[in-house]
Amino acid sequence: MHKGQILLLLAFFILGPLPLSAQEKFTLSGQITDAANGEDLPFVNVVVKELPGVGTISNVYGFYSLTLAAGTYTIEYRSIGYENISKQIQLDSALTMDIEMAVPEQGEVLKKVTVTAQKKDENLTRTDGSVTKINIKDVKKLPTFGGEPDIMKVAQLSPGVKTAGDGNSGFYVRGGGLGQNLVLLDEAPVYNPSHVLGFYSVFNSDVLKGAELYKGGMPAEYGGRTASVMDVRMKDGNLKEWSGAGGVGLIASRLALEGPIKKDKGSILLSGRTSYVGTYLKLSDNETINRNKLYFYYLNFKANFKLGKKDKIYLSGYTGRDVLRFDDLFGLDWGNTTATFRWNHVMSKKLFSNTSVIYNDYTYNILVNFLEDNLKITSSIRDFNLKQQFSLYANNNNTLKFGFDVAHHSLSPGVVSSENEDGNVVETDKNYGLESAVYLSNEQKIGKKIRLNYGVRFSMLNRLGEGNEYMYDEAGNLTGTTFYESGEIMNTNYGIEPRLSSSFLLSKNTSLKLNYNRNFQYLHLLTSSTTSTPIDVWVMSSNNIKPQIADQVSLGYYQNLKDNKYEFSTEVYYKGMQNVIDYKTGANVFLNDFVEAELVYGTGQSYGVELLFKKKVGKFTGWIGYTLSRTEHKFDAIDNGNPFPARQDRTHDLSIVAIYKITDRLSLSGNFVYYTGDAVTFPSGQYTLDGITVPYYTERNGYRMPDYHRLDLGLTWDFKKRKKFESSLNVSLYNVYGRQNAYTISFRENEADPGSYEAVQISLFRWVPSVTYNFNF
Amino acid sequence: MRKQSFLFIMAFALIASACEKIIDLEVKEGDKRYILDAELNTMDDSISIILSESVPYLSDDTPTYVENATVELTPEGNSAILVPYESNGRYALPLEALEDQDYKLSVDFNDISVEANSHLTKKTNINELLIDENIEGDLIIRTALSDPAGEDNYYRIRYSIDGQKMDEVENLVLFSDNNNDGEELTPRILNELFESGKKVDVELMTMSKSQYEYYQGMLSISDPSAFSYSVSAPANPVSNWSGDVLGYFSTYAIDTMSVVIP
Structure with a gap:
C-alpha cells in the first residue's frame, strides 16, 4: 500500500468519517466550576439532548470542548452530587460557555433525586476498566484509624489492590511490588506515601479533590512504573469565600484554610497536620518507652490565579516529616517535599495545553549511636520534571492527547557522617539520570456502544555523569570502570509502550472492557524481602540493570442492576513481567557503590480474577470485593530456576465495607479484611558448623505468614448545622476483636531449653480506639 | 541495612505497643543433607x-x-x-x-x-592487643594489625577467654580491608566476660574472598532473630563443595597473641 494511502487511512480512523454534507460546524467550549467555591470540576458529562450519544467529558482542569453542526441544541451538564444544568444554545459561531454547578441544598437532595443523579451508568461506558475512582465524599464515611479518612486506605479496599500490612501505607497492585506504583500528588511523584505507623498516608482528604487508581490500561500520558498509577489531585482553593476544615483527634489534628486572594480570580489553600502520639509515650512509667519520640507533621499549600479567559496558573506544594527516636540509640526521620507549578492555557476552542514544572524530594536520615559509633546516614532521591501535554478535541468522537515528560533524577544512596573526633565522611556514588518520554493517545467513540482509548508512549532513560559506570562478569566480579564527566551520557535504555483500553456496551446495563498495556520502569526500589521499613534504596537502570517491563491484559464484565442501584463487576487479568529484580544471597544493598553486582534478574507472572459487588444508594451502602490471584517469580540463580511465589502472592483477598445510616445524623460504618499471609522463607533443617548452629533452606518463599484478618467499626454523629459551621464526632475502633496479626516472625533460642529454638511472632496494634471531632466552615 | 532495619523494627515494635508471642510454627521437614x-x-x-x-x-x-x-x-x-x-x-x-x-x-x-x-592465604600478623573502653564503659580489646597494601584481604577474629572458646555466632568477627587498604586496622571485640585477670587468646585469621563471603552468608542466617530484617530472603551460603552437600572447606593463615586483662 502506498505511504500516502496509509496516512489517509490512519487519519480517517483517528478523525472519524467526515460528514457528507458540507454543513458548517462550530465549537462550544468552556470551563466548568463549582458554584460554591470556584473549584474546577473534572469529569463532568456534557451531553446534547437532541443528539443521543453525542457529548464529551470535562478534563481534569474542568475544560470541555464540543463541536457540532450549526443549530439549536439543549446542552446538559451532569456531575455526581451536583444539580444538573440545562442550557439552550443557538450555535451559529464558536461559543464559549463557562458553567458553574451547584450542590443542591440538603432538603432538596431527596426531592430531586432524578435531578441530582448523575449519569449513574458511567461505570459501564468509561473505557478505563481497571480503574478505581476514589470519591472524597465516600472516603469520609469509612471507619479509619484516628477517625481521619485516608484515601490510600480506601484504595486498598478495592479488588486487586492489597495492603502491605500493618504499620505500612504501601500497597501491591496485581502482583506488582511496593516500588512499582506511581503515586502522584498534583503530578509530582511521592516516593514514600506512608507516615509513621502506617495508619496515615501523606494525603489529607480535606484538601483533596479526588484520586484515580489505575491497575491496568493506563493512558499513555502515565509512565515510569509497571504496576499502577495513583493520581491524586489537590483542591485549588476556594475562589468565592474563606472556608476551612479540620479535625481534633486523640492522635493527630489537622486544619485547612482556603479563600480568595481576589474573588473569582485567584485563591490560596493552606493545610497542616501534626501528630502527638509520642506524647502518650511520656506517660509510661517504663523508661524504655517514655524516653522515645514519635511524631509527624506536614504542610500543604496551593495557590491559583486566572490570568484572563485563557490562562490559569497554579502553584502547589507539600512538605512533611516523620520522626522516630528510640532512646539515645537510634533515630530515623524521613519525609517528602514536592512543588508543582502548572500553567493551563486554552490555545483554541479545540486545543488545551497544560505545562508543569515539578520538583520532588524524598530524604531520610538514620542516626545510630551504637556503642561508640555516632553516625548519621543521609539518603535522598530528588527529581526536576517538565511535563507538557496537549489535549486536542478533534471532533465529537476523538480526543487526542499528546505531549512529553522530561525528568532529571538524582539519587544519593548514602552519605555517612560521624560526630566523633575523626569526623570521617563516607559518601557513596551519586547517580544521575534523565528520564524522558513522548506520547500520543486518542480517546475514540465508535457509534453509541464502543469506546476506545489507544496510544503509544516512547520512554527512555539516559544515565548521566558525573559518575562511574561499572562492568561486571557473570559472577559479579568487577571487570572495568569508566568515569564520565558531569552531563556526559553513560548509557541509554529505552522502550515502546503500547496502551489500549476499551469498552463495549452489550446492553443498557452491561458492558465488556478490554485493556492491554506495556509499561517500562527505569527506577527500581530495593526493599527488604521480608519486612517494610522507610529505609528505601532506589537504583536506576544502567548498563547492568535493565528496565523492568510489564505486559498486562485484562478483560472485565460490568453490570448494573435494579436501575443502577447495584453494581457488579468482574475482571480477569494476566501480567507478564521481565527483568524482575531480586538479591543475591547475603546481598548488601545499603551504602554499597557496587550494588548492581548484588542483584539478580528474572521473570514473573501474575494472574487472577477480581469480583466487586457494590450497593450505591439507600440507607445501607457498601461493597464486597474479592480477589483470587497468583504471583510467581523465576530466577536462574534462585531455587535452581524453579518458579516460586512472590512475597506479595496472596491467594485470597477479601474486603467488605458497609455503611448504615441509622438516622439522618448518625451512621455506623465497618470494614472487614481478610487475606492470605505473605509468602516467606523459613528453614527446613539445621546443622552445626564451626561451633555455630546454621539453618538450612530448601525453597524460596515456601512458607506463609499466618492469614491476616481484622474488623474496624466507626460511629459518626453529625451535629446540627449552624449557619455555615458543620461538625461531627467520630468514634472508631480499629481491630475490634483484637486479632494479633503477624508483623514479623523470627526465631530465638529457647531459654528454658538451651539448644532448641522457638518461633516468635510480633504483632502491632490491638484494639486501637480513637475519637475525632471533625469540622468545616 | 540489616542493623538499621533491625533497630527500626525493634523501635517501631516497642513504640507501637507491640505484642510478642511464641507461636507454634509447623516447619516442613526437609530432606536430610x-x-x-x-x-x-x-x-x-x-x-x-x-x-x-x-x-x-x-x-x-x-x-x-x-x-x-x-x-x-x-x-x-x-x-x-x-x-x-x-x-x-x-x-x-x-x-x-x-x-x-x-x-x-x-x-x-x-x-x-x-x-x-x-x-x-598469606598470614597477617597482630601488632599488639590494646585494652580499651567503649563509650558505655565496657571493656573492649582491639587487635592492631597492618593491612598489606595493594591486595584485597579478608579477616576473621576468633578468641577464647581462659581457654574457653567464644564460638557463638555473636562472637564471630568478620571484616575486610575494603576502603582501608594498606591502613593500620584496630577491629575490636567485646564480651561481657572480659574481667580483670582473665587471659584472652586472640587468633587473627586471613582467608580468601569466597570463604569470607561464605561466612558472611552464614552469619546473616545464623542469627536466629535476623530472619525478619535481612534485605535478601534467607538462603544457604554458597559452598565450595562440588556436590549437594552443605558446609565449607576452610583454610586459614593464623597469627595469635594473648593478653591478660589488668
Whole structure:
C-alpha cells in the first residue's frame, strides 16, 4: 500500500468519517466550576439532548470542548452530587460557555433525586476498566484509624489492590511490588506515601479533590512504573469565600484554610497536620518507652490565579516529616517535599495545553549511636520534571492527547557522617539520570456502544555523569570502570509502550472492557524481602540493570442492576513481567557503590480474577470485593530456576465495607479484611558448623505468614448545622476483636531449653480506639 | 541495612505497643543433607573434617555422624594424603599447612563423591592487643594489625577467654580491608566476660574472598532473630563443595597473641 494511502487511512480512523454534507460546524467550549467555591470540576458529562450519544467529558482542569453542526441544541451538564444544568444554545459561531454547578441544598437532595443523579451508568461506558475512582465524599464515611479518612486506605479496599500490612501505607497492585506504583500528588511523584505507623498516608482528604487508581490500561500520558498509577489531585482553593476544615483527634489534628486572594480570580489553600502520639509515650512509667519520640507533621499549600479567559496558573506544594527516636540509640526521620507549578492555557476552542514544572524530594536520615559509633546516614532521591501535554478535541468522537515528560533524577544512596573526633565522611556514588518520554493517545467513540482509548508512549532513560559506570562478569566480579564527566551520557535504555483500553456496551446495563498495556520502569526500589521499613534504596537502570517491563491484559464484565442501584463487576487479568529484580544471597544493598553486582534478574507472572459487588444508594451502602490471584517469580540463580511465589502472592483477598445510616445524623460504618499471609522463607533443617548452629533452606518463599484478618467499626454523629459551621464526632475502633496479626516472625533460642529454638511472632496494634471531632466552615 | 532495619523494627515494635508471642510454627521437614565442616590452618598444623547429617529445624536432636568416608587431602603439586577417621564424625591428620598454597579435599561416602578447593592465604600478623573502653564503659580489646597494601584481604577474629572458646555466632568477627587498604586496622571485640585477670587468646585469621563471603552468608542466617530484617530472603551460603552437600572447606593463615586483662 502506498505511504500516502496509509496516512489517509490512519487519519480517517483517528478523525472519524467526515460528514457528507458540507454543513458548517462550530465549537462550544468552556470551563466548568463549582458554584460554591470556584473549584474546577473534572469529569463532568456534557451531553446534547437532541443528539443521543453525542457529548464529551470535562478534563481534569474542568475544560470541555464540543463541536457540532450549526443549530439549536439543549446542552446538559451532569456531575455526581451536583444539580444538573440545562442550557439552550443557538450555535451559529464558536461559543464559549463557562458553567458553574451547584450542590443542591440538603432538603432538596431527596426531592430531586432524578435531578441530582448523575449519569449513574458511567461505570459501564468509561473505557478505563481497571480503574478505581476514589470519591472524597465516600472516603469520609469509612471507619479509619484516628477517625481521619485516608484515601490510600480506601484504595486498598478495592479488588486487586492489597495492603502491605500493618504499620505500612504501601500497597501491591496485581502482583506488582511496593516500588512499582506511581503515586502522584498534583503530578509530582511521592516516593514514600506512608507516615509513621502506617495508619496515615501523606494525603489529607480535606484538601483533596479526588484520586484515580489505575491497575491496568493506563493512558499513555502515565509512565515510569509497571504496576499502577495513583493520581491524586489537590483542591485549588476556594475562589468565592474563606472556608476551612479540620479535625481534633486523640492522635493527630489537622486544619485547612482556603479563600480568595481576589474573588473569582485567584485563591490560596493552606493545610497542616501534626501528630502527638509520642506524647502518650511520656506517660509510661517504663523508661524504655517514655524516653522515645514519635511524631509527624506536614504542610500543604496551593495557590491559583486566572490570568484572563485563557490562562490559569497554579502553584502547589507539600512538605512533611516523620520522626522516630528510640532512646539515645537510634533515630530515623524521613519525609517528602514536592512543588508543582502548572500553567493551563486554552490555545483554541479545540486545543488545551497544560505545562508543569515539578520538583520532588524524598530524604531520610538514620542516626545510630551504637556503642561508640555516632553516625548519621543521609539518603535522598530528588527529581526536576517538565511535563507538557496537549489535549486536542478533534471532533465529537476523538480526543487526542499528546505531549512529553522530561525528568532529571538524582539519587544519593548514602552519605555517612560521624560526630566523633575523626569526623570521617563516607559518601557513596551519586547517580544521575534523565528520564524522558513522548506520547500520543486518542480517546475514540465508535457509534453509541464502543469506546476506545489507544496510544503509544516512547520512554527512555539516559544515565548521566558525573559518575562511574561499572562492568561486571557473570559472577559479579568487577571487570572495568569508566568515569564520565558531569552531563556526559553513560548509557541509554529505552522502550515502546503500547496502551489500549476499551469498552463495549452489550446492553443498557452491561458492558465488556478490554485493556492491554506495556509499561517500562527505569527506577527500581530495593526493599527488604521480608519486612517494610522507610529505609528505601532506589537504583536506576544502567548498563547492568535493565528496565523492568510489564505486559498486562485484562478483560472485565460490568453490570448494573435494579436501575443502577447495584453494581457488579468482574475482571480477569494476566501480567507478564521481565527483568524482575531480586538479591543475591547475603546481598548488601545499603551504602554499597557496587550494588548492581548484588542483584539478580528474572521473570514473573501474575494472574487472577477480581469480583466487586457494590450497593450505591439507600440507607445501607457498601461493597464486597474479592480477589483470587497468583504471583510467581523465576530466577536462574534462585531455587535452581524453579518458579516460586512472590512475597506479595496472596491467594485470597477479601474486603467488605458497609455503611448504615441509622438516622439522618448518625451512621455506623465497618470494614472487614481478610487475606492470605505473605509468602516467606523459613528453614527446613539445621546443622552445626564451626561451633555455630546454621539453618538450612530448601525453597524460596515456601512458607506463609499466618492469614491476616481484622474488623474496624466507626460511629459518626453529625451535629446540627449552624449557619455555615458543620461538625461531627467520630468514634472508631480499629481491630475490634483484637486479632494479633503477624508483623514479623523470627526465631530465638529457647531459654528454658538451651539448644532448641522457638518461633516468635510480633504483632502491632490491638484494639486501637480513637475519637475525632471533625469540622468545616 | 540489616542493623538499621533491625533497630527500626525493634523501635517501631516497642513504640507501637507491640505484642510478642511464641507461636507454634509447623516447619516442613526437609530432606536430610550431609554437612562437611573442614578446616586446615597454620596454627594447629592439622586437617580436620566433621561429616554429619542435618537435623530438623527448631529441634534439639543430636546429629548423626558418618564414619565410613574416605577422605583425601591433596596439597598443590603433591600427591593425595589419606585422612583417617577419629571419632564423632571427625577425620583428622597432623599436617604442616603452608601459606599461599592451594589444597584440594575429596570425600567419598555412601556412593557420594564430593570435593572442594581452597586457597590458604598469606598470614597477617597482630601488632599488639590494646585494652580499651567503649563509650558505655565496657571493656573492649582491639587487635592492631597492618593491612598489606595493594591486595584485597579478608579477616576473621576468633578468641577464647581462659581457654574457653567464644564460638557463638555473636562472637564471630568478620571484616575486610575494603576502603582501608594498606591502613593500620584496630577491629575490636567485646564480651561481657572480659574481667580483670582473665587471659584472652586472640587468633587473627586471613582467608580468601569466597570463604569470607561464605561466612558472611552464614552469619546473616545464623542469627536466629535476623530472619525478619535481612534485605535478601534467607538462603544457604554458597559452598565450595562440588556436590549437594552443605558446609565449607576452610583454610586459614593464623597469627595469635594473648593478653591478660589488668
